[in-house]
Amino acid sequence: MQSHDRRDRLIVQSTDSLEGVIDISGAKNSVLKIMAATLLAEGEYKLHNVPRITDVDLMIELLCAVGCEVAWADTSPATLIITVPADINPVAPYEIVEKFRASIVLLGPMLGRCGEARVALPGGDDFGPRPIDMHLHGLKQMGAHIKVVHGNIEAATKGLFGVRTTLDFPSVGATENLLMAAVAAEGVTVIDNAAREPEISDLCKFLTAMGASINGVGSSTLEIQGTTAQHRALQATDHTVIPDRVEVATYLIALGITRGDLTITRARYGHIMLLVQKLSDMGMRIRSDGDSIRATSVGRLKSVDCATLPYPGLATDYKPFLVALLATASGVSIVTENLFAGRFRYIDELRRMGADIHTDSHHAVVRGVDRLSGAPVKAHDIRAGAALAVAGLGAKGTTMISDAHHIARGYEDIVGKLCGVGARISSD
């Protein structure tokens, strides 16, 4: 136990500047849903550009529990080969779901494929409750009978059918679940007020390659022509996962904190436009260079106000890094969280490092200080942990981050990538 706890730490030392090239991995929030979507049809799938992160390992465990065979090919970036059998066992057990909330996206494809599904009900997150009412409401409209028994969502249908449904809020997970169910339903489904995140467009591209017909990709109205006679028209396919825009944001903000000059390769500039605007307003220089992003940061950055919103708004997943960056910018910034009520817990950790941040409801008032000071801190979730790591690079002295396993859930080799551009960071 002792030695495990020790390895679960990141040690971050003050770093003067970052210089060089960082290569971006495949998007966590895209690959997890694409892996779930493979359950819609039997056969062998090859997914390229798959990040080697813990959440992917957990999704592999789920797919294996359902009856699939999953293997890594010896390629770089990694390729995952998923073989889906003719019959699957549509059950996502609690032991895995409790570690990994994204498993709820198995509900739509399993129900669509098998006419029944059982998924353990996910619990809350460290940053607040994560309801799934919109997922369930949409599936019920499409002809599913759903009840919660012994902590499991049990869903069954005599056959899903297409409907017109409007989401109360453009939820990423609800859009994905309904989209995957709709592909296997009879008739046309229209999802209004759908989420427009690039990861949803990537899922649509994958489903289309499987034989689905989807109109309005990238817009807030998705129209899905169901594949009649229970998914018979769907087939296994290959796919390359889009780059992870949250990883891009992490390294750009690390640069803003330390200063220097970075080239971020295999990234999509078009997916981070509003973030680029905010960072440019603060004083960074960022430009697109083919499939790379070139960024420089010189001198102290200026404060800026930010509010998180569904895409193309500023992603809630960027917010912990932005707050860490604003903590040493000159002036006062107001950061407003509009997606997850309780997503402010890492702020207590930043305060331990000397940040001057006051929270009120879903607002944070960040008064930039000259410099943070390294301290022992704790990673409460993936993004909070990464924010502490980038904050530590700019802090005086040593920052020791415990519970660093959270970071590995969503980042492939964060230590190696940052060390490669001159950061002083190691795992212990």
Ligand code: UD1
């Ligand atoms: C996904 C991302 C997460 C990101 C979030 C918002 C994955 C694995 N996770 O999470 O990194 O921060 O999108 O961009 O892709 N809500 C309800 N009822 C529902 C569904 C959602 O009230 O049925 C609420 C949530 O509590 C939250 C808001 O809607 O306040 C947004 O949630 P949603 O977009 O669904 O996020 P996730 O899909 O869980």
